[in-house]
Amino acid sequence: MVITRFPPSPTGHLHLGGARTALFNWLFSKHNKGKFILRFEDTDKERSKPEYVESVKASLKWLGLNWDEGPYFQSERIKIYHQYAQKLFEEGKAYYCECPKEVLEQKKKEMLAKGLKPKYDKICREKKLEPKPGRALRIKAPELGEIVFEDLLRGKIVFSAEEIDDFIIIRSDGMPTYNFAVVIDDITMSITHIIRGDDHISNTPKQILIYKALEINPPKFVHIPMVLGPDGTRLSKRHGAKSILEYKEAGFLPNALINYLARLGWGYGDQEYFTIEELIEKFDLKNINLSPARFDQDKLLAFNAYWMRNSSSKYLLNHVKPFLKNYDLNKFSEDYILSAIETVKIRTKTLIEMAEMMNFYLTEDIIYDIDGAKKFLLPEIAPILGKIAQDLKELPLEEKILENYLRTLAETSGMKFKNIAQAIRVALTGKTVSPGLFEIIKVLGKEKTVERIKKAIEYIKGL
RNA sequence: GCCCCCAUCGUCUAGUGGACUAGGAUACUGGCCUCUCACGCCAGAGACACGGGUUCGAAUCCCGUUGGGGGCGCCA
DSSP states (O other): OEEEOOOOOOOOOOOOHHHHHHHHHHHHHHTTTTTEEEEEEOOOOOTOOOHHHHHHHHEEEHTTTOOOOOEEEEOOHHHHHHHHHHEEEEESSSSOOOOHHHHHHHHHHHHTTOOOOOOOTTTTTTTTOOOOOOOEEEEEOOOOEEEEEEEETEEEEEEGGGGGGOOEOOTTTSBBBBOOOHHHHHHTTTTOEEEEEGGGGGGHHHHHHHHHTTOOOOOOEEEEEEEEEEEEEEEOGTTTOBHHHHHHTTOOOHHHHHHHHSSSBBOOOOOOOHHHHHHHHOOOOOGBBBSSSEEEHHHHHHHHHHHHHHHHHHHHHHHHHGGTSSSGGGGSSSHHHHHHHHHHHGGOHHHHHHHHTHHHHHHSOOOOOHHHHHHHOOGGHHHHHHHHHHHTSSSOOOOOHHHHHHHHHHHHHHHHHHHHHHHHHHHHHSSSSOSSSHHHHHHHHHHHHHHHHHHHHHHHTOO
């Protein structure tokens, strides 16, 4: 069985890059009817915060990336790491080191200054030090030869043993380091495929060394390219973004974000739009691109707009509700709101825009746009509006019939159809931009329509 | 500095030696549709980083150069 995992460190909110890594792991496991595990890597006591755990979980849930197992916390698994560390120590594959941090740092600086690769000088390697508080445990790395691993996307990747030093696996405070904890977790959780950002490629040989020392076969490695900011540098706060939850608040649909993220670095012929089900069905590691992808806000917006206009009104209602907090939705029937959504969904790119455009459906308090009123609510139109308000009572609410009626009226009255239409639009919505006039009337119903037209007549008279 | 990864329109991508006059999406421009705004439709502009090979033939394979990204922690 395929088992993948997503191992964030709870030192920040879930961002786009992390979400995409989670998505690829999730899709791969779903595609193979396997398992997806959530694990928090919280061995950094200083920076890990419970609130980030909650935030990451909330983000994944919102995106629909549910985990089958976990969440596990590395901080609760310290004993396990120590067992494996003990084994390596006893077998002479790891040794304790008493070098003070400051000395190590100083040496590192000096090597860097000389243009050398900073490496531990192994002075404790043969000291045969016993475990003692304050001593770190280092792995004995090979001094010669090559460390090779197979990446499912990139093939063989080779590092010279000289590149890898005797790195620390248990810190002097007893906490495992990242490279050690990951390996032990992946072993004990039976992870079959490690799908992660390619910034981890250079960690992989270190991890391979641990697998070797433990005499355990490593899982498959899949290093996916990272997500870059629009300027081609690593995605960061500088780019104005953003935790996943911020996209939620900005009015994005989770499936649009998923679709966009999936297409960032992955392709399936010329197809752009995928439902979650299609992604699960069609996702394939082979189609992952090798070069880093830039995040493009415009394209995300386009995906969102696409899913806004192509999702059911029911689905949209669920997601737009939080943006409609200022209205008392209980005053309206669900059918009314759904029909309203139906008319606005092709015209809005985000849920925020949708909520804004729905304003006139949900309030009686129509405030006229100043320029619009000035331009269209003119004295000469008042009598015609009056006639419409009168006639409307007799007309069926059919778009074609209404339109024919209004066109005829325009002809007989000598007014331009366009001007009458705009006047009614301003009367009904307060704006010069809105869904189609007859759609609106149909949704609003006769009563509200007539009432609003009459108010507009009053307004004109009051000028 | 050293090591690793990568390289097709601005951006996301299709392309796995001949079907390439390099396709799609997005953004942009023009037009059509039209009660406004959208949607939709049509058209336009826009890329194989460069230099060498291999081959009858290269966007595609190899080498180099350049460029971009990542790593070099008792962070993850």
